[in-house]
Amino acid sequence: MTTNPLHTAGNVVPPLDDDLADVLDRLTGIHAGINLIRDGIRLLALDRHSADKTQTLLAALAGSSEGADVLTVIGRLVARLSTADTNPALRTLPLDRQKLAQQHGEQALFALTDPWLHQHASEASGSISQY
Template sequence: MRTADAVVPPLDEEIEGLLDDLDGIHAGVDLIRAGFRVLGLAALDRERTQTVLAALGGSEGADVMSLLAATIQRLTSYDANPALRGLGDDTAKDVRRIGEAVAFDTATSFPRDLVSEACARIDPYADRS
């Protein structure tokens, strides 16, 4: 059994690199980056860890992955994004279809079952080790 240590280590190079790569793209993306930084450095208890994992990608239709896919679908729709209205009809329709495919693939292919399994194993009542 591992001992509980309340000290959260610094973010690893991969996460820091991803955060740096997304810096300054848009104020909304900067807010998302800030949220991920807070999550990565938060001292969470088991219950909160389960809740955060489920909210990130373990609860279809009510998680960050669903929100991300819906936002991509919105940004690729010329009805919702006026910047796309100057595209040719075929290109605009292709971009919309791609956004719809992202939303569909996220809903059907994102491994929520693995995130849910991690949540279940974190449950202090289910931990038998």
């Protein structure tokens, strides 16, 4: 018997808050890949999860100590897209612009993989297993 029944009428998953819904809406139509990400985030936000699944999701989104999370993947993608060696669309830019784009992409990767940025999601995930 559980002390916190999950599937009760009073325990429905609420709709998206205005801030999250607004950001998702503003990302509409940029690229099919972004639309898939939006759909995935919407599903994650509105789906019913167990405490164990929530713990796993928090770690997978931004709280992995091993760098196996969505935030790290986004950082790596930003670095890839901003580098002419891995994004041929940038090869037509002047060399100084290519290098500047690459530098900013590398800085974004550094920032998005900073352990401090992942710390709070990791602690949120860890706090769930402590009950």
